[in-house]
Every structure is written in structure tokens, then in C-alpha cells.
Amino acid sequence: MDILDGSPPCSTFSIAGNREKDWGKEKKFREGQSAQVLDTLFFDFIALAKVLQPKVVVAENVKGLLMGSAIDYVRRIYKDFDNAGYYCQHFLLDASKMGVPQIRNRVFFVCIRHDLGVHFLKISDLFNVEPYINMDFNEPKIFYGGFADYMGKPYGKRMKEMFDNRKEGDIDMSAAYLKLTGKRGFFNQNYLYEDKVCNTLTAHVDSTIPFKSPVYLSTSEVCNISTFPQDYNFCGLSPHYICGMSVPPVMMAQIATRIYEQWLSKL
Incomplete structure (x- = not known):
């Protein structure tokens, strides 16, 4: 096996979630799997890599894994990969720089087996030695206007009222909601402009909405945003x-291409 790629469930590390409050607790997946402790699944994935021994292992997670107390998990990830027989390094990558029309920051742990990684070693500083691989990307930005079709489902009455009270430059629907109700809210209904790259797409249908038309994103637009x-x-x-x-497929394809060009093709 050349590459083992995985994205162990990462909601407990998300900056949009409860973070530390959920660590060590059992949670259920929306798809109906049995309840389990999500923040330990990363180490189950490493254990699988130890058994299968692929040449390269790639593991993806959210940006929040590098923040605050979660850094202790990162230290353990490095230790467990080393015990499994792999050199490990991580990269915080933005999909919008990789040919994806979406600002999506994700952490990728890219690991190569010890017996193969020795061919690419370099001293990165006084203490760390790691196999060199270039993961710098600078693809041209892709703006929403290039594929916008405004064919999504129309708003209901409440959303439409706030939409009708929007102003150019509004980031989300909160200003219109405050104007209409005198209350704070609707910060998560973010506007998408034609001359901008889409922000991180979430699982909620109303998290990203076109500024130009009172409709949700169409399936075609969602597919384009996520490649x-x-x-x-x-x-x-x-x-x-x-x-x-x-993970946007094009984002993963970019990483896989670098791994092949810089490591696997030279072994």
C-alpha cells in the first residue's frame, strides 16, 4: 500500500464547538453509528497505520487541533506516529490557495515510513529532523461569481424579510435582524458576494447565502464550492x-500529487 488517507472525526476540536467540555465524552454521529469518544479515534487511525504499514500516511483534522489545550493531542499524535514507525510533520493549509473556491483551513499530518523517509531527511532546526516535502500552494483565487446560478431553494417569509432589509457590505443577516427586532442574532447567516471567495462551507444550509438573491445555495453551487x-x-x-x-477533493488531490512527485516517484 502506497498511501493510507483518513479524516478521523474532529468535531470535538472545532473552534465552533464545545472543545474541552466534550473531550473524553461519548458522542453519536448523525449517520447513526454507535456512540463513541471522538477525540481518541485519531489514535485508532494511527494504530491501523501501524498494522498496515503503508509507505505514506495522511491524516486530516480541523484548525482547532492546533489551538489551546488541544496541542497536547498533537504531541501525542507525533509520539504515536513515531512509535508506529513514521516520521511525522503537519501543515495548516487553506483550500482557497489550492484551486478550491472556498476558504477552508485544515491541518494535514503527512507521514512517511522511517525506512523510506531517511532518503529525504533534512535538519529543520537544531532539534528536529524531518523528511522534506514542499506543501506551499498559491493557486489563483476562484470567486463565487464565476459559477453562481442562483437556482437554490427560495427563502421562507422570515428570512426574506431580513434579506429585503440588507445593505451592501453586510457580512451577515445580523444588522437586518437588529433593525427589525431590536435584538441580536442571525450572525451565522453569512452573505456570499460574487467578487469574493466563499468562506468555509458548513453542514447547515443557511450558513452561507448569496447576497444578490433571496435563495439558498443550489446543489450545483455547493458542488462547485467544494469541488x-x-x-x-x-x-x-x-x-x-x-x-x-x-475535505474538498481537489484539496486532497493537490496533497497527493505533491507526495507522489516529491516522495513516492523517487523511491
Whole structure:
């Protein structure tokens, strides 16, 4: 096996979640799997790599894994990969610099087996030795206007009222909600402008909405934002949910290409 790639469930590390309050607690997946402790699944993935011994292992997680107390998990990840027989390094990457029309920051642990990594070793500082691989990307930005079709489902009455009270430059619906009700709210309904790159797409259908038209993003737009094929079979699940929970395929393809060009093709 050349590459083992995985994205161990990472909601407990998300900056949008409860973080430390959920660590060590059992949680259920929306798809119906049995309850389990999500923050330990990363180490189960490393244990699998230890058994299978692929040449390269790639593991993806959220940006929040590098923040605050979660850094202790990162230290253990490095230790467990080393015990499994791998050199490990991590990269915080932005999908919008990798040919994806979406600002999506994700952490990728890229690991190569000890017996192979010795061919690419370099001294990165006084203490660390790691196999060199270039993961710097600077692809041109892709703006929403390049594929906007405004064919999504129309708003209901409440959302439409706030939309009608929006102003150019509004980031989200909160200003209109405050104007109409005198209350604070609707900060999570973020506007998407044609001359901007889409912010991180979430699993919620109303988290990213076009500024120009009172409709939700269409399935075609969601697929484009996440670089999924237009004919992708979502098996009855919401495209917003699947794409909002997934690593954009083009993002992963860019990483796999670098691994092949710089490591695997030279072994």
C-alpha cells in the first residue's frame, strides 16, 4: 500500500464547538453509528497505520487541533506516529490557495515510513529532523461569481424579510435582524458576494447565502464550492451536509500529487 488517507472525526476540536467540555465524552454521529469518544479515534487511525504499514500516511483534522489545550493531542499524535514507525510533520493549509473556491483551513499530518523517509531527511532546526516535502500552494483565487446560478431553494417569509432589509457590505443577516427586532442574532447567516471567495462551507444550509438573491445555495453551487463532481451521488443526504463535513477533493488531490512527485516517484 502506497498511501493510507483518513479524516478521523474532529468535531470535538472545532473552534465552533464545545472543545474541552466534550473531550473524553461519548458522542453519536448523525449517520447513526454507535456512540463513541471522538477525540481518541485519531489514535485508532494511527494504530491501523501501524498494522498496515503503508509507505505514506495522511491524516486530516480541523484548525482547532492546533489551538489551546488541544496541542497536547498533537504531541501525542507525533509520539504515536513515531512509535508506529513514521516520521511525522503537519501543515495548516487553506483550500482557497489550492484551486478550491472556498476558504477552508485544515491541518494535514503527512507521514512517511522511517525506512523510506531517511532518503529525504533534512535538519529543520537544531532539534528536529524531518523528511522534506514542499506543501506551499498559491493557486489563483476562484470567486463565487464565476459559477453562481442562483437556482437554490427560495427563502421562507422570515428570512426574506431580513434579506429585503440588507445593505451592501453586510457580512451577515445580523444588522437586518437588529433593525427589525431590536435584538441580536442571525450572525451565522453569512452573505456570499460574487467578487469574493466563499468562506468555509458548513453542514447547515443557511450558513452561507448569496447576497444578490433571496435563495439558498443550489446543489450545483455547493458542488462547485467544494469541488465535488456535479453528478455526485449524495445517497439521499443533504449536499450541504456532506460537502460541509468533507475535505474538498481537489484539496486532497493537490496533497497527493505533491507526495507522489516529491516522495513516492523517487523511491
